[in-house]
Amino acid sequence: MSSYKKLPSIDAARRRLLFHIGSVAAAGAAGALPGVTFAQSHEQATLASGSAGYTWALPFVAESAGYWKARNVDLKVLDFPTGRDSMQALLAGSANFSTTTDTPLVFAVLQGLKPGILANFSRYSYDMKIVAREGSGIAADKPASLKGKKIGTPAGTSGQYALAKYLEFAKLSAGDITQVNLAPTDLIGALVRGDIDAFSWTAQAGNAALRQSGGKAFFLTQDGYEKFFRSHQLLLVNQNTLDTRQALVNDAIGALLDAEKRIAQDPAWPDLIATRIRSTPAEVKQATSVFEFKVGFDDSFVDDLVNQAKWAIDAKLAPAPAGDLRALFRAAIKDAPLSAAAPDRVKLA
Structure with a gap:
């Protein structure tokens, strides 16, 4: 029999996380990190990364190639062991954005938490x-x-x-x-x-x-x-940032789209991030050959979220929420900024 035990609540995990990153959390509450002030010429933002691995190749290219800086954003990146941990930092108010795969997002939504999905930027079946x-x-x-x-x-x-x-x-x-x-x-x-x-x-x-x-x-x-399996890599945003930092949210979308273009057009793009992820360009290129790098939303993504939720509920790893699962996950997708920047990238019912 399986010895796996039901996951602890994200609330409990969040408290443990805050103990270790309290100095960072003190920078803001509920996502309200320092932004533009009269003494600053640049916007300040924090991104919690789901690890230092090539899974996050596209946002690492955006960071290393200077696409945030080109938009006058000083981006601070915090690396965490997993996407689950980075998402908890986002929910705790220690970051404006986080990168995670779809599975932690599914568990969070089923537990009633509200991370927003700002972009689905890559996916794979074999990594x-x-x-x-x-x-x-x-x-x-x-x-x-x-x-x-x-x-x-x-x-x-x-x-x-x-x-x-x-x-x-x-x-x-x-x-x-x-x-x-x-x-x-x-x-x-x-x-x-x-x-x-x-x-x-x-x-x-x-x-x-x-x-x-x-x-x-x-x-x-x-x-x-x-x-049987497909994993999506996501950029999440908290509600406070979405509500009060619209220019920053638009900059995030623009930086990801620029990074996607760089990956598509520049065969040497792994050189940008190899040191960042403690690997070689050849290893990065080979490992990411199974990835699709494209920023966008479509109905198959919602299908995958719903199927993961059904698995989690059936396995008694998460509670069954009231209401329709598809409507629940569709509401978590914050597609307006991407629709404004690249209307052809959003194909949702």
């Missing part, structure tokens, strides 16, 4: 991997060999949702494995020591596991997995 260790009894080409194994992943993240969909892909259920809630920084050590048999996390973590295990780790097959 989240199942990585196993030699001697675990798991076969790379046999997804069903996960049955009876201990698998680590950070709870409340795309890693957890990817694992659930991989089990579906393997024709297994959550009760067929033991899920172990581990922080991203603990996954590789736990695998190498043999504390777990496999983990569900990024290809970047998987490659690190291969190196640190001396080649005694491997990726499981994903042939056909795209029919």
Whole structure:
């Protein structure tokens, strides 16, 4: 049986987060960070990043290429271990924006919190991997060999949702494995020591596991997995920023659109962010080859949010809200700024 326990409330996690970032939180309340004053020529803004990994390649290009600065915005970026943690900083009022994947967003909305989705800027099906260790009894080409194994992943993240969909892909259920809630920084050590048999996390973590295990780790097959899983990378905004900093919100959209164009037109764009994410340009280019970089909203995105919500509710990981799920998630999408900047990028019913 699965040993996974229901996630703690985001409110509780937020209190823990505030203990560690109280000095940052003191800069503003409910998203009201310092903006333009008579003594300042630039706007001040804070973005909480879901990690320092290539998952956030597009906003990192916007940062490194100077697209915020070109709009007279001094952007402070705070790196967090996961998108769940960065979103909590946003909700706690320590940032104007945050980057996260769709899974933490789904849990937050189901718990009645109100992060706004300002942009859906990239997506993938293959970057989240199942990585196993030699001697675990798991076969790379046999997804069903996960049955009876201990698998680590950070709870409340795309890693957890990817694992659930991989089990579906393997024709297994959550009760067929033991899920172990581990922080991203603990996954590789736990695998190498043999504390777990496999983990569900990024290809970047998987490659690190291969190196640190001396080649005694491997990726499981994903042939056909795209029919089961897709992850969206999002820029979130809090309501206070949306209500009181409209020029800043428009600048954020413009910076992302400029970064998307740079990625599409400049083959050397990985050079801009390789140092930022402690990697090489070649590794960045190879890893992000499975990403689609395009800022936009469409109905398939809402479909994916609703399907994740149904999974979370059915698995008793989140409460079922009153009302229609589709209407709930459609209301979380703040598409007016993108519609104004690029009307063709918003195709929502």
